[in-house]
Structures are given as C-alpha cells and as structure tokens.
Amino acid sequence: xxxxxxxxxxxxxxxxxxxxxxxxxxxxxxxxxxxxxxxxxxxxxxxxxxxxxxxxxxxxxxxxxxxxxxxxxxxxxxxxxxxxxxxxxxxxxxxxxxxxxxxxxxxxxxxxxxxxxxxxxxxxxxxxxxxxxxxxxxxxxxxxxxxxxxxxxxxxxxxxxxxxxxxxxxxxxxxxxxxxxxxxxxxxxxxxxxxxxxxxxxxxxxxxxxxxxxxxxxxxxxxxxxxxxxxxxxxxxxxxxxxxxxxxxxxxxxxxxxxxxxxxxxxxxxxxxxxxxxxxxxxxxxxxxxxxxxxxxxxxxxxxxxxxxxxxxxxxxxxxxxxxxxxxxxxxxxxxxxxxxxxxxx
Amino acid sequence: xxxxxxxxxxxxxxxxxxxxxxxxxxxxxxxxxxxxxxxxxxxxxxxxxxxxxxxxxxxxxxxxxxxxxxxxxxxxxxxxxxxxxxxxxxxxxxxxxxxxxxxxxxxxxxxxxxxxxxxxxxxxxxxxxxxxxxxxxxxxxxxxxxxxxxxxxxxxxxxxxxxxxxxxxxxxxxxxxxxxxxxxxxxxxxxxxxxxxxxxxxxxxxxxxxxxxxxxxxxxxxxxxxxxxxxxxxxxxxxxxxxxx
Numbered sequence: 168x169x170x171x172x173x174x175x176x177x178x179x180x181x182x183x184x185x186x187x188x189x190x191x192x193x194x195x196x197x198x199x200x201x202x203x204x205x206x207x208x209x210x211x212x213x214x215x216x217x218x219x220x221x222x223x224x225x226x227x228x229x230x231x232x233x234x235x236x237x238x239x240x241x242x243x244x245x246x247x248x249x250x251x252x253x254x255x256x257x258x259x260x261x262x263x264x265x266x267x268x269x270x271x272x273x274x275x276x277x278x279x280x281x282x283x284x285x286x287x288x289x290x291x292x293x294x295x296x297x298x299x300x301x302x303x304x305x306x307x308x309x310x311x312x313x314x315x316x317x318x319x320x321x322x323x324x325x326x327x328x329x330x331x332x333x334x335x336x337x338x339x340x341x342x343x344x345x346x347x348x349x350x351x352x353x354x355x356x357x358x359x360x361x362x363x364x365x366x367x368x369x370x371x372x373x374x375x376x377x378x379x380x381x382x383x384x385x386x387x388x389x390x391x392x393x394x395x396x397x398x399x400x401x402x403x404x405x406x407x408x409x410x411x412x413x414x415x416x417x418x419x420x421x422x423x424x425x426x427x428x429x430x431x432x433x434x435x436x437x438x439x440x441x442x443x444x445x446x447x448x449x450x451x452x453x454x455x456x457x458x459x460x461x462x463x464x465x466x467x468x469x470x471x472x473x474x475x476x477x478x479x480x481x482x483x484x485x486x487x488x489x490x491x492x493x494x495x496x497x498x499x500x501x502x503x504x505x506x507x508x509x510x511x512x513x
Numbered sequence: 514x515x516x517x518x519x520x521x522x523x524x525x526x527x528x529x530x531x532x533x534x535x536x537x538x539x540x541x542x543x544x545x546x547x548x549x550x551x552x553x554x555x556x557x558x559x560x561x562x563x564x565x566x567x568x569x570x571x572x573x574x575x576x577x578x579x580x581x582x583x584x585x586x587x588x589x590x591x592x593x594x595x596x597x598x599x600x601x602x603x604x605x606x607x608x609x610x611x612x613x614x615x616x617x618x619x620x621x622x623x624x625x626x627x628x629x630x631x632x633x634x635x636x637x638x639x640x641x642x643x644x645x646x647x648x649x650x651x652x653x654x655x656x657x658x659x660x661x662x663x664x665x666x667x668x669x670x671x672x673x674x675x676x677x678x679x680x681x682x683x684x685x686x687x688x689x690x691x692x693x694x695x696x697x698x699x700x701x702x703x704x705x706x707x708x709x710x711x712x713x714x715x716x717x718x719x720x721x722x723x724x725x726x727x728x729x730x731x732x733x734x735x736x737x738x739x740x741x742x743x744x745x746x747x748x749x750x751x752x753x754x755x756x757x758x
Contacts, residue, residue, distance in 0.1 A: 471681025
C-alpha cells in the first residue's frame with residue numbers, strides 16, 4: 168500500500184489565507200495518514216471575474232508526506248467536475264463534466280516537470296523523500312456559459328486533484344485507492360438587489376445610516392453593506408458619482424441577509440452630506456447603488472460634557488479603572504478623604 | 514414618608530395576624546446568608562446646581578438599584594447572629610444627549626434643551642463591606658417569624674457616564690471615578706417557613722428564607738470631598754434572603 172498525504176493550497180492573489188477544515192479539502196478515500204492543518208484561500212468566482220479579461224488564477228501547492236512513497240512516474244491530474252460531488256473520478260473523460268470549460272495549465276517557467284494540459288509528472292526527488300510537488304499556476308477557470316451568461320447564476324463545482332499512479336487516465340478510488348482530494352468552489356455571478364434608500368440620523372460628528380434590501384432577488388447571501396458619503400453637492404447625483412469621488416467617506420457593516428442594519432460614517436457637525444449604500448454578497452458581488460439620502464451631523468452634549476464646570480473631578484486615565492483598584496478600594500485601604508479618581512482638571 | 518415605607522408596618526401586621534408561629538430551630542445556627550434586593554435610588558449628586566442639572570437631564574425618577582449580598586455569620590450573641598457582609602449593587606439611568614455645544618447647556622436649560630439622538634447613561638456600582646446583626650431570638654425562642662436586623666458598612670462606589678459605547682468626557686478627563694463613604698440599614702425580615710409545605714421543607718437546601726424590608730442610607734460624599742460625585746441617598750429596599758448552615 169502506498170502512503171501519501173496531500174496538502175492543497177489554493178491561493179488567489181486578492182485573498183488572504185484562512186483556516187479551513189481539512190475535511191473540506193480531501194476525501195477520506197485518498198488519505199492514508201493524518202492531516203494537521205490546511206491553509207486555503209479561494210478566489211472569488213463572481214460577476215467581476217466573468218467580465219474581466221484577466222484570468223482568475225488558482226495556485227495549487229502539493230507537498231509530500233513523510234515517508235513519501237510516490238512512484239516516480241505517477242501523474243498528477245487536476246480537473247473540474249460540474250457538481251458538488253465528492254467523488255472525483257475519471258478525469259480522462261471529464262471533458263463533458265468540466266463545468267468551466269477546458270482546464271488548461273499554463274506552463275510555469277520555473278516548473279520543468281510540466282507535462283501536459285491536465286497532468287504533470289511527479290518529480291523524482293519527491294519519490295526519494297525530498298522536495299515538493301511542482302507549483303501549478305494560472306489556471307484560466309472562470310468562464311462558463313450559464314455561470315457568466317446574461318442571467319447570472321449560482322453553481323458549485325468541484326476541483327479535483329489525484330495521483331494517477333498506474334497512468335491509465337483515471338483516478339481509482341475504489342480498488343487501487345489512488346490518492347486524491349477535492350475542493351468545492353462556489354460560483355455566484357448574481358449580485359444582490361439594489362438596497363432601499365437609506366435613512367440617516369444625525370449624531371455628534373457622524374451620521375448613522377440605516378439600510379435594508381426589500382427587493383426580490385439574490386438576498387440570502389448578502390453579508391455586508393457599504394456606505395459612501397460626501398459633502399452635499401447638487402440634486403440628482405448618482406451613487407456611482409459619490410462612490411468615485413476621491414473625497415468620499417466610507418463606512419460598512421456586516422450583514423447576514425437583507426435585514427435592516429445600521430452603521431456610522433464620520434463627518435463634520437453642521438455640514439450637509441449625501442449618502443448612498445451598496446449591498447455586497449459573500450463572493451464580493453456588489454449591487455447597484457441605492458438612491459441618495461442626505462443628512463447633517465449635529466453637535467450634541469452628553470451628561471459629562473455639559474456638567475457644571477469645576478464641580479467634579481473625573482478620571483484622567485486613558486484606560487479607565489484598573490481592576491486592582493477595585494480590590495483595594497473594596498478593602499478600604501485607600502485614602503478615606505478622597506476617592507481614587509485622579510485630578511485632571513481644576 | 515415615601516410610599517414604599519407604608520409597606521413596612523403592613524408587612525409586620527400581616528405576619529403577626531396571619532402567620533402561624535414557626536417551629537423554633539434552636540439546634541441550627543446559620544453560617545452563611547445570601548440576599549437579593551431591589552430599591553428605588555437617586556444619588557444626591559452634589560450642590561443644588563448639580564442636583565438641578567441631574568434632574569434636568571434625567572428627570573426626577575428613581576430607577577431601581579439591584580443588589581446582591583453575601584453574609585458570613587461569625588458568632589451568636591445577644592440573641593442574634595453577628596457577622597460580616599459584602600454587598601454589590603448596580604444602578605443606571607438612561608436618556609439622550611442634548612443638542613448643543615459643551616457649555617451651552619446649563620442646569621437651568623438641561624430639561625428644556627432639545628434631545629440629541631445618542632444614548633446617554635449614568636451608572637453606579639456600590640460595593641459595601643460591613644457588619645450585620647440579626648436578632649432572631651423571637652423566632653428562635655417563641656416561634657415569632659420576625660427577625661429584626663441592623664447593618665453598617667464601608668462603601669466604595671464606582672460611577673461612570675457613557676455616551677454610546679464611550680465614557681463621557683469631563684473637562685480633560687473622563688466622567689468616571691470612585692466615591693467612598695459609609696452606609697447603615699435597619700430592617701425587618703419575615704420568615705417564610707409558614708408558606709413552605711412539609712415536603713418542601715424536607716428538600717430545601719437552606720436553613721431559613723425571608724422576605725425583608727429595610728431603610729438604608731448611604732453617606733457617600735467621599736467623607737466631605739466636594740469634588741467627588743455625591744452618591745448619598747436614603748432608600749427603601751425590599752428583597753428575599755436565604756440562610757445556609
């Protein structure tokens with residue numbers, strides 16, 4: 168029996184790496200050892216990726232386990248399947264299954280072992296227990312009718328990786344137990360609906376913005392509202408104009424659907440502002456901008472700020488009360504003539 | 514006299530008329546006690562100007578103060594339990610800020626000034642460490658379910674004003690601090706054995722349970738410090754108490 172452990176790392180330049188459950192990366196059939204952690208980042212397969220000419224890159228790094236017992240002439244195969252099935256088999260005939268069209272590997276000039284469109288030879292040093300699998304970059308993955316068509320849509324595809332040890336063009340997961348793994352990728356090219364016109368509440372040095380989405384559409388995966396604010400200019404201004412203004416002020420709030428959320432954007436008291444909002448879903452699809460609302464921050468005075476001057480000493484500590492004081496004060500060890508508040512204003 | 518104080522004589526009368534004498538418990542002396550209490554409270558604040566400002570800002574309400582108390586009985590003398598106690602309370606009053614720049618709102622205009630949109634709150638946390646004496650000889654010797662008690666404590670009181678999630682500004686510092694002082698209380702507790710069934714008594718984990726009413730005064734002005742927040746008040750307090758062996 169051969170022993171191999173994969174670790175997959177999919178990296179997109181625009182994303183930070185995040186911890187995920189190993190179960191999201193590998194099928195148990197392909198594992199013969201334990202995995203400690205995986206780090207993975209997935210690219211946003213969204214409407215923006217469809218409309219740009221630049222390919223969305225996925226980087227795959229595969230390192231060997233110890234002891235590595237990979238046949239020197241094994242073939243690493245990478246393919247997509249148009250489903251969220253966990254069974255990644257039969258890559259040789261996956262042309263019909265490949266949801267994203269033909270999978271192509273762009274030759275990495277630093278990778279002397281690249282050997283085909285959808286396969287790569289395992290380097291000798293890996294079989295000897297040293298080195299790493301080659302790094303495969305520049306997959307052109309995000310174009311597909313249905314996903315990037317006029318209607319937009321939401322799909323789940325499976326990125327499959329396997330070792331074709333006997334070079335028959337298939338990854339056997341039942342009898343030979345050739346090592347393999349998979350990663351699910353969600354494609355969502357449908358942006359959220361336009362948010363309702365936000366309402367603004369003037370606060371001291373800021374505007375509180377309340378927003379929600381009441382229109383029909385792809386609302387379940389909204390996970391953020393972003394607000395844009397600038398000084399009031401003229402009527403009939405669009406949200407795009409505000410967003411593109413170099414002097415724009417921004418604010419945002421996390422969301423979990425189309426419900427009402429509030430956030431604040433800092434401004435100057437007495438200055439009128441115009442505000443609009445966009446909704447963003449969990450793969451960074453951005454809605455159309457809302458209608459524009461206006462508001463003016465106002466000067467407010469709290470109980471402390473307006474307290475009769477000179478009557479009371481406050482606390483000068485920037486960090487507030489130290490817990491040790493709590494204990495000391497409770498035991499009555501402090502000065503009895505005066506509380507522990509430190510003088511900071513006469 | 515505050516309306517709450519009328520409850521005290523009523524409580525005593527009800528207990529004496531309707532309550533069957535509880536069985537004396539000569540053999541069990543409680544070692545610990547626990548109380549949960551509520552009482553309407555309003556801090557004195559300071560001089561008249563500060564009091565007007567407070568009432569203009571928050572109104573003349575007396576929000577409830579919640580408090581927990583833990584007693585440790587040390588000995589039984591003079592027909593009662595003598596012990597020490599630690600009491601921690603929490604009180605707050607909430608409202609809105611006022612429209613206007615600092616300095617434009619005074620004690621005379623705080624009530625009439627337009628309200629802002631930001632939540633404003635003053636909270637007070639008193640911590641008292643003191644001595645308690647519970648004269649339970651009536652209950653213990655003759656089964657009368659009334660226990661009178663007296664308390665005296667050293668108090669240290671934390672106070673803080675918050676606006677939104679931040680501490681209010683006060684001059685160049687922040688509106689928070691501590692005030693020290695003393696407190697005293699006189700009260701009467703009604704033993705609740707008479708409402709417990711025999712089955713309940715068999716399974717209860719406490720020695721005694723009480724409903725109590727007391728008059729409590731806090732002298733909390735930092736022992737004469739004019740520049741600290743005066744948290745003094747006299748309040749009627751009610752609650753339930755449990756004694757454990």
